[in-house]
Amino acid sequence: MSNSINNEFEGYKPKSIKILKKFGAKTWSKIRIKTEKISSEGIILPRNQFAPDEFVEIKLKNGYNIGIQLDSTTEIEVLSQEPKMEVKFDPSEIKKNKKLPNIALLGTGGTISSRLDYVTGAVIPAFEPSELFTAVPELADVCNLETDVVFKIFSENMKPKYWLELAKNIAKKVNAGIDGIMIAHGTDTITYSSAALSFLLSDLKVPVVLVGSQRSSDRPSSDAAMNLLNAATIAGNANLAEVVITMLGSSAHDYGFIHRGTRVRKMHSSTRHAFRSIGSSPLGMVREGNIKFFTQDYKKRPKKDVETIAAKNIEEKVGLIYGYPGLSSELIDFYVDKGYKGLVLAGTGLGHFPLDTFDSLKRAVDEGLPVVMTVQTIWGYTGMDVYEPGRKMQSIGVIPGQNMIPEVAFAKLCWILGNYDDPKEIKKLITTNIAGEITAREPMNGYQIFQGVEDQIKPL
Ligand code: GLU
Numbered sequence: 001m002s003n004s005i006n007n008e009f010e011g012y013k014p015k016s017i018k019i020l021k022k023f024g025a026k027t028w029s030k031i032r033i034k035t036e037k038i039s040s041e042g043i044i045l046p047r048n049q050f051a052p053d054e055f056v057e058i059k060l061k062n063g064y065n066i067g068i069q070l071d072s073t074t075e076i077e078v079l080s081q082e083p084k085m086e087v088k089f090d091p092s093e094i095k096k097n098k099k100l101p102n103i104a105l106l107g108t109g110g111t112i113s114s115r116l117d118y119v120t121g122a123v124i125p126a127f128e129p130s131e132l133f134t135a136v137p138e139l140a141d142v143c144n145l146e147t148d149v150v151f152k153i154f155s156e157n158m159k160p161k162y163w164l165e166l167a168k169n170i171a172k173k174v175n176a177g178i179d180g181i182m183i184a185h186g187t188d189t190i191t192y193s194s195a196a197l198s199f200l201l202s203d204l205k206v207p208v209v210l211v212g213s214q215r216s217s218d219r220p221s222s223d224a225a226m227n228l229l230n231a232a233t234i235a236g237n238a239n240l241a242e243v244v245i246t247m248l249g250s251s252a253h254d255y256g257f258i259h260r261g262t263r264v265r266k267m268h269s270s271t272r273h274a275f276r277s278i279g280s281s282p283l284g285m286v287r288e289g290n291i292k293f294f295t296q297d298y299k300k301r302p303k304k305d306v307e308t309i310a311a312k313n314i315e316e317k318v319g320l321i322y323g324y325p326g327l328s329s330e331l332i333d334f335y336v337d338k339g340y341k342g343l344v345l346a347g348t349g350l351g352h353f354p355l356d357t358f359d360s361l362k363r364a365v366d367e368g369l370p371v372v373m374t375v376q377t378i379w380g381y382t383g384m385d386v387y388e389p390g391r392k393m394q395s396i397g398v399i400p401g402q403n404m405i406p407e408v409a410f411a412k413l414c415w416i417l418g419n420y421d422d423p424k425e426i427k428k429l430i431t432t433n434i435a436g437e438i439t440a441r442e443p444m445n446g447y448q449i450f451q452g453v454e455d456q457i458k459p460l
Pocket of ligand 1: 212
């Protein structure tokens, strides 16, 4: 976030700056650029703070912006220095279409929040509806949009207290009568946020759709526009009142999945179809404006008006500890010594931690910390009656988390411990399904059940 505005390399990071400097190029230089893969001519545009290093973004003669990877083979020739482009939008020019749903888009940061301005390339504040409509014109056919920047951070910097702030913002908008909510979020921890919001919001009456982007919007391969459009379709039209995530579903990049907020994980660090429902099928899919649900087992918009309520508090002192061979009991003691209020364990296999940690686990339980076991296999259930160590851990007081995904159990414990005091009630809430995080059974064959789903929904 240290990229200063209005300098000669606006938005560019050190490696890119070094290469640009070598050739005497800066923002608004008209250049001819040659790399191993591409040869092109255009004007160097400023970049946004979320854009990756080692790319230059140029505006081509035809008006499109492309990102070009910079490397040791890059050659740049500066043709001229052009004036800075300014394009101003007048938000009042956007007329509300009474037939379309009203959607609020809350920005939190991440790649999706980078400017979607491949048309203008102009330096204008991100997240104005006018800007988004310009960047993704199809959006204006789907909804009336209001936008709000709640945070501007990479999602690895989210904190439980930010989840709470987001939930309070959402409840306010929903109770004011909005038809759907979209949340633009970095993909790294979007599933933590979707899980947390699933618990922090009760009596939800509209869809809350979190959406991200794996590729910056200034790159030709960006998924930002399509994910945003899919999210708007769901938020505006789906008869759904749950927290969900939509991201591209297939390698062909032609549709998005609708994942329940408590049953989804980022399963690949870079591919655009990285998100998968875990231990369940996605709720549905969206393609070219059509929504298809695979199940009827989801909460619908209530017929009578209800008040959506955001939780009052959240507990931030919750630990999430991954089990591994050689894990030292000191680590457990550390959390207790530091005053943590609860622990989620991601155990091996059916929910196991090394024997060496049992005394410290017992101490944690004795000092009043709920300790919840989950499985790091992520598919499947804890099975703590099968082997002796599992039974022993239960006798110590470790609570089997069934098939809660570890980070979902973490978000759930943050919510529970922030809002409840009675140990009995806390234990009951941990083991009770609240928002789809614990299911009675899981499909046996994982991803395979989705082969061929592409054919189930035809574009209009
Ligand atoms: N790591 C950043 C984040 O999660 C950028 C990646 C992304 O937006 O997907 O916010």
